[in-house]
Amino acid sequence: MFSIRGDVKDYDWGILDGLTPWTQDSSGAPQAELWFGVHPSGPSPIDAVVHEGETASPTENLADHLTREQAPVLAKILAAGRPLSVQVHPNAREAKRMWDQQQIAGPTVLADAYEKAEVLVALEPFDAFVGWRPTSDAAEVIERVDGLALAAAALHAEDRVAAIQLIHEQQLQAQAFVAQLPEAIDRANDAGSMTRVMSEAEIAAYRQAAENFPADIGVLMTPLLDFVTLLPGDAVYLAPGIPHSYVRGIGFEVMTSSDNVLRLGLTNKPVFVDRALDILDFDADPQFIHGSASIAPVGADFRLEVVTAGSAPLAAGEYRLVVAIAGGVVVAVDGQTRKAAQGSGVVVTAGEPDAVVAAQGMAIAVMAPAAP
Structure with missing residues (x-):
């Protein structure tokens, strides 16, 4: 599992401080998109800890660990x-x-x-x-x-x-x-x-x-x-x-x-x-x-599950991305857990076992076939 943050895009069509509820950053400028993934134009920074509990470097991102085939x-x-x-x-x-x-x-x-x-x-x-x-x-x-x-x-x-x-x-x-x-x-x-x-x-x-x-x-x-x-x-x-x-x-x-x-x-x-x-x-x-x-x-090559004030299973064999939309979220896999604050996410790879997501408010889980 990986704990990640979004990569902010400040395109001029964005809402002034429109992403502040998810970034906690008030810039007084347009905020347009918060990206979660491995695309080279904006790979997600690793947050706090990475797989197997290693400490993340300040510049580490999800693309350092997963390919597009693993995070599609x-x-x-x-x-x-x-x-x-x-x-x-x-x-x-x-x-x-x-x-x-x-x-x-x-x-x-x-x-x-x-x-x-x-x-x-x-x-x-x-x-x-x-x-x-x-x-x-x-x-x-x-x-x-x-x-x-x-x-x-x-x-x-x-x-x-x-x-x-x-x-x-x-x-x-x-x-x-x-x-x-x-x-x-x-x-x-x-x-x-x-x-x-x-x-x-x-x-x-x-x-x-x-x-x-x-x-x-x-x-x-x-x-x-x-x-x-x-x-x-x-x-x-x-x-x-x-x-x-x-x-x-x-x-x-x-x-x-x-x-x-x-x-x-x-x-x-x-x-x-x-x-x-x-x-x-x-x-x-x-x-x-x-x-x-x-x-x-x-x-579509993906599907979504909106989890509101409750929990939901996420079956193994697929890439799984969970983003906390309102309130925090906890993702559990085989006895291990990762927490994400509002505006952050958790990634579970296709090769990992079944997962369970528990949302305080609302989270959105994205599932897609992927390489392990």
């Missing part, structure tokens, strides 16, 4: 204060192809050679653009933006690829187009011809995107995406290829151990439209799990 998932506490990029992740085949390609000729598009699929569990109400809005509804918005008639026509023809290309061709005039979006949303909503009426939270999300990214044509991608507000305990699973943009809220995110992101807007980072179009899935839908303690999305 990355978990994060995420605090979004404004919209993250419109993005999509590759499947295993596409990640390998694109990684090999960039090793030969560049440019640097991917962070690693692996597939990325993810699930987000809301810890507080969480707003997100996820999956595709019906093309007819997207067209109702886009056709009310002067200068995007061709993109609207493509949507009416159910050709999302052409619509995305036509939108991104307007980057040089982005500011004029983005400024029109809030009114276009209002007019489309008032017209009453869409399949559903937009909520106030949804309208606010579009306004926030336009306000935060006034010169980014990718803002006009957001009407193509559907919108959801997850209530605490709700989860959404996004297979590779499903576009999304997390808007605001605090959640717990689990993914295959990859940091591969291809962006389509709402970002200052490089945007690779053509490569994103290659991997977008226009048929797959997000999977929603509402209020269940057991979260096991169909097709």
